[in-house]
Amino acid sequence: MAILEVKDLQAYYITHKYGRSTSVKAVDGVSFQVEKDEIYGIAGESGCGKSTLLKAISGLAKPPLEILAGEVTYNFDGERLDILALNDEKQRRKLRGARISLIPQGSMSVLNPVRRIRKSFEDIIRAHLDVSAEEFEEMVRKHLDALGLDWTVMHTYPHQLSGGMRQRITIALSTILKPDIVFADEPTTALDVVVQRGVVQLIRKIKEEQRSTLVLVTHDLSIHAKLCDRLAVMYAGKIVEEGEVESIFSTPRHPYTRMLLNSLPKLGDSSARSSAPGAPPSLVNPPSGCRFHPRCPHSMELCRLEVPELLEVGSGHRVACFLERRGADAQRQAVGS
Amino acid sequence: MHSGKLLEASDLTKVFTKGQGFVRSTIEAVSRVSLSLDLAKPEIFTLAGESGSGKSTVAKLILGFEAPTSGKIWYRGRPIANLKGTKEFMKDVQPVFQNPFETFNPLKKVQSYFFETERNFAGSAQGSYPLTEKSLELVGLNFSEIKDKYPSEMSGGQLQRASIARALITNPALLIADEPVSMIDASLRMSVVNLFKTLKEEQRVSIIYITHDLATAYYISDRIAIMLRGQFVEVGSVKKVLDNPLHPYTQLLKSSVPDPDPRSRWEEDIALSDLETREYTRRGCKFAGRCPQVQKICCEGEPDYHAVDDRLVKCHLYS
Ligand SMILES: Nc1ncnc2c1ncn2[C@@H]1O[C@H](COP(=O)(O)OP(=O)(O)OP(=O)(O)O)[C@@H](O)[C@H]1O
Ligand SMILES: Nc1ncnc2c1ncn2[C@@H]1O[C@H](COP(=O)(O)OP(=O)(O)OP(=O)(O)O)[C@@H](O)[C@H]1O
Ligand SMILES: [Mg+2]
Ligand SMILES: [Mg+2]
Numbered sequence: 001m002a003i004l005e006v007k008d009l010q011a012y013y014i015t016h017k018y019g020r021s022t023s024v025k026a027v028d029g030v031s032f033q034v035e036k037d038e039i040y041g042i043a044g045e046s047g048c049g050k051s052t053l054l055k056a057i058s059g060l061a062k063p064p065l066e067i068l069a070g071e072v073t074y075n076f077d078g079e080r081l082d083i084l085a086l087n088d089e090k091q092r093r094k095l096r097g098a099r100i101s102l103i104p105q106g107s108m109s110v111l112n113p114v115r116r117i118r119k120s121f122e123d124i125i126r127a128h129l130d131v132s133a134e135e136f137e138e139m140v141r142k143h144l145d146a147l148g149l150d151w152t153v154m155h156t157y158p159h160q161l162s163g164g165m166r167q168r169i170t171i172a173l174s175t176i177l178k179p180d181i182v183f184a185d186e187p188t189t190a191l192d193v194v195v196q197r198g199v200v201q202l203i204r205k206i207k208e209e210q211r212s213t214l215v216l217v218t219h220d221l222s223i224h225a226k227l228c229d230r231l232a233v234m235y236a237g238k239i240v241e242e243g244e245v246e247s248i249f250s251t252p253r254h255p256y257t258r259m260l261l262n263s264l265p266k267l268g269d270s271s272a273r274s275s276a277p278g279a280p281p282s283l284v285n286p287p288s289g290c291r292f293h294p295r296c297p298h299s300m301e302l303c304r305l306e307v308p309e310l311l312e313v314g315s316g317h318r319v320a321c322f323l324e325r326r327g328a329d330a331q332r333q334a335v336g337s
Numbered sequence: 338m339h340s341g342k343l344l345e346a347s348d349l350t351k352v353f354t355k356g357q358g359f360v361r362s363t364i365e366a367v368s369r370v371s372l373s374l375d376l377a378k379p380e381i382f383t384l385a386g387e388s389g390s391g392k393s394t395v396a397k398l399i400l401g402f403e404a405p406t407s408g409k410i411w412y413r414g415r416p417i418a419n420l421k422g423t424k425e426f427m428k429d430v431q432p433v434f435q436n437p438f439e440t441f442n443p444l445k446k447v448q449s450y451f452f453e454t455e456r457n458f459a460g461s462a463q464g465s466y467p468l469t470e471k472s473l474e475l476v477g478l479n480f481s482e483i484k485d486k487y488p489s490e491m492s493g494g495q496l497q498r499a500s501i502a503r504a505l506i507t508n509p510a511l512l513i514a515d516e517p518v519s520m521i522d523a524s525l526r527m528s529v530v531n532l533f534k535t536l537k538e539e540q541r542v543s544i545i546y547i548t549h550d551l552a553t554a555y556y557i558s559d560r561i562a563i564m565l566r567g568q569f570v571e572v573g574s575v576k577k578v579l580d581n582p583l584h585p586y587t588q589l590l591k592s593s594v595p596d597p598d599p600r601s602r603w604e605e606d607i608a609l610s611d612l613e614t615r616e617y618t619r620r621g622c623k624f625a626g627r628c629p630q631v632q633k634i635c636c637e638g639e640p641d642y643h644a645v646d647d648r649l650v651k652c653h654l655y656s
Contacts, residue, residue: 017485046494046521047482064490105493105520106438150615160355163435164388186493189519192549193593195388201606219494219522222595226603245599263524265552267579267594273556275527279477 002075003181003213004034004057009070011056014063024283026052028237030070031310034181039207039214041224041245043260044234045280050217051105053234054183058102059083059092074100076180098128101179103170105186105217111158117169118154121176128177143176146209147202164195171202178210185217196220200227221264225249230316233257236281236291239310243317253319255296290322298323340414343511343543344399345373349408351394364617367391367398368567369408374511376413379543381533383554383575385590386564392547393435395564396513399545400432412511428458431504435515435547437496441488447496448483450503458507472502475532477525494521501529508540515547526550530557551594555579563587566616566623573648583650586624622653630654 011027026049034040042050055061057072072083076099083100086092096102111120121140125131131139141151149168158166171187184203188196200223207214216228224231225245232242233254241254252258259276278295281287287294293303302322310320351367368391374380384392397403399410401421410417412426420426434440441447451469455461459468470480476498483491483499491499497520504512514533518526530553536542548554554561554575561575563584571584582588595603616623625635634653643655 013490044522046498046525047492051492106436156355160353162389163393167388186520192385192387192390193551193590193595196549197593197595197603200603219520219526220595221523222597225597225599226595228599249597249599260522260524261597263527264597265527265530265556267552267555267591270556270576273527273531275524275531279474279479280525282479282482284481 001036002033003036004075004215005071005073006033006057007031007071007073009053009056009072010068011052011061011070012066012068013052014066022284025237025286026065026283027056028286030234030237030239032232032239032242034213034215036075036213037207037211038229039216039227041228041231042215042217042234043219043221043224043231045236045256045260046219047280047283048234049237049283050234051185054102054104054185054215054217057083058096058100058183059086060096060102074181094128097124097179098177099180101174101177101182103174103182103184103187105189111166111170113158115157116154117156117158117161120169120173121154124173125176140176143172146205147172148198164191167191168195168199168202171199171206175206175210175212179212181213181215182206183215183217186219187216188218188220188223196223203227221261233260236286237283238291238320239318240292240320241318242310243314247314247317251314251317253313253317253324254292254321255298255323256292290320341376342411342414343374343376343379344410344412346395346399346410347371347408349395349398349405349410351391351398351403352406362618365406365567366394366617367405370395370567370569372562372569372572374543374545379537379541380559381537381544381546381557383558383561384545384547384564385549385551385554385561386570387566387590388549390564391567392564393515396432396515396545396547400430400513401426424458428507429509430511430513431507431509433500433504433512433514433517435519437493437500437520438488440500441496443488445487447486447488447491447499451483451499451506454503454506468506469502472505473499475505476502476529478502494525497521498525498529505536509542512536512542512544513547514544516549517546518548518550518553526553533557551579551591563590566619568623568651569649570624570651571648573646577646577648581646583645583648583655584624584652585628585630585654589627622651 009027009030013024013026015022044050056067061067067084074081074083125136144151188199228245231245231248232239235256241257252261263273263275265273276295281291289305290303290308293299308320308322310318312318313324349367349370350365352363353366354363386392398405401417412420452466455466455468473480478498488496501517518529533544534557546558558575561578562569563571565586571578571587582591621637622635622640625631640651640653642649642651645655
């Protein structure tokens with residue numbers, strides 16, 4: 001059962017400067033579903049709209065980010081609600097923290113520098129629960145234990161901790177209320193591989209113990225490979241490919257996905273590697289048709305003119321590329337007959 | 338004695354105090370670290386190692402942002418203590434900070450960092466910023482993408498690339514890049530890393546590259562130092578160290594590098610270090626608590642450096 005359904009979401013940054021308005025089309029027609037208990041990964045080019053997507057679906061859009069269209073429906077224990085339709089900020093805030101939790105990108109820096117870690121825990125817990133001092137301590141201790149963190153960190157200030165420690169604390173903070181769905185934006189960035197693996201372990205443990213669902217944004221494709229059930233690849237405001245992790249890694253279909261996977265360097269290999277040609281496109285005036293066409297080695301006339309739809313090409317594997325259209329047609333016929 | 342060296346750091350130690358009251362402890366975040374870079378032969382020197390092992394602190398010491406508790410650093414034969422803050426030094430040695438979200442003041446337009454740097458160090462006239470545009474293009478950004486924007490209006494990877502671009506404006510001789518590509522996708526990451534290689538080869542820029550990404554380290558660097566709790570535990574050519582790691586900690590690091598293959602998931606749990614401060618204040622070898630090859634002596638005495646197979650290893654196994 002889907003815990004989250006996103007339909008045709010459009011979220012633009014609209015700014016008015018010098019009497020002109022510009023819109024950055026950061027999320028432009030995105031649809032996907034996340035099943036309960038799964039780990040859904042999102043990868044994509046720097047600046048393509050991943051963080052914006054997470055902001056929009058967790059109900060955190062505020063000017064200049066505007067939702068122009070779309071639905072974001074959550075399904076908690078049979079109760080369906082469209083977070084975009086909730087216009088009461090109080091209701092939304094209650095949902096966040098308790099039901100939905102977002103670990104923002106660069107979140108190591110969201111810890112308040114002049115407050116001890118303990119205070120940050122108190123803030124978040126007291127905002128949602130009425131607990132005694134003993135209950136508070138017991139709750140936090142148990143949680144920290146499970147995450148391999150020591151109680152003494154509670155007395156420290158953020159700047160006294162290393163990046164890895166701060167990151168683990170942010171994760172601890174955002175999961176202490178046992179939310180149903182956690183959105184994590186680059187949670188393993190800048191951690192060494194051992195701690196990265198520890199964080200992955202931790203996230204999986206939280207997922208199993210708390211039975212929560214996880215949406216994970218990261219540039220680290222190896223983390224996606226090790227952790228996720230399904231993966232979506234974004235390019236310039238759109239999902240261009242989506243499918244089971246195994247299937248994306250073994251048979252990537254979209255030329256952008258292929259380029260991304262090909263640019264991964266391997267330990268022990270220092271032969272020259274290239275990257276996708278050209279620079280990321282502007283989201284103010286994105287390229288016509290398929291937004292990848294100016295950088296695509298297989299670009300055809302059609303790609304410049306029309307926007308390819310995200311179509312199914314094999315079990316649960318969807319691709320937005322005209323090259324795959326034949327495959328998709330065959331699939332549809334097979335289903336139809 | 339320092340002639341012929343671009344940078345020479347000898348026996349650097351930095352002590353920090355953490356916590357308060359009875360949980361107060363002091364740690365040597367950097368402990369007797371030495372490194373030097375040749376003037377004649379520019380190189381990319383990687384610092385890798387566990388989170389919280391003192392990599393950023395080493396960077397801050399070299400940049401003169403923190404003063405070492407003991408030890409000395411010379412830049413082109415002159416003590417950093419005298420050079421720091423001078424225009425010459427700031428032009429020559431450029432930092433890229435670890436977290437781009439903390440690098441830029443949220444209340445200041447991103448472009449102002451570029452304009453200031455270009456005016457102060459390259460002497461460009463007010464209102465014309467050719468170097469800004471050029472260096473942004475090197476990292477896949479267009480000036481229009483940062484124009485009039487505040488940091489919160491840019492994505493993490495865009496900020497990180499802007500931070501690299503800013504550092505390149507002054508045409509530095511030494512770039513100290515602390516996790517410079519952690520927030521950008523694999524493809525752009527390769528283009529930045531290739532840029533570093535070109536800078537070294539064509540413009541003779543030396544780079545101290547701090548990263549957790551051993552694959553890119555292997556790809557671009559000449560030498561690597563593996564840090565653990567303030568100490569260099571293995572130092573040598575990147576090929577030697579990563580092809581055939583000798584220190585058990587380097588071996589653990591290498592075996593933890595995830596391969597991008599979903600068919601082999603991580604099944605078994607690994608032991609994470611207990612509280613940092615506990616390892617920092619440990620007697621003997623800092624890794625003894627987690628080392629699969631631990632011996633009695635490891636918990637008693639600190640290992641010396643041993644020269645084995647063209648590198649230095651700080652481990653009792655090689656005594
Ligand atoms: N407040 C804002 N005003 C205008 N444009 C913005 C704002 N915030 C983000 N953008 C732009 O929206 C686009 C998408 O940004 P977003 O942060 O979602 O990217 P991302 O995919 O998360 O990138 P990264 O991987 O680098 O973090 C970028 O081009 C960015 O410059
Ligand atoms: N100003 C400070 N006061 C007290 N302790 C500090 C201070 N700065 C750093 N430390 C401590 O020194 C140790 C080394 O920190 P440092 O930031 O240099 O590590 P790092 O290797 O860069 O880690 P990461 O990979 O997580 O960025 C950590 O235990 C950190 O908590
Ligand atoms: Mg982002
Ligand atoms: Mg650091």
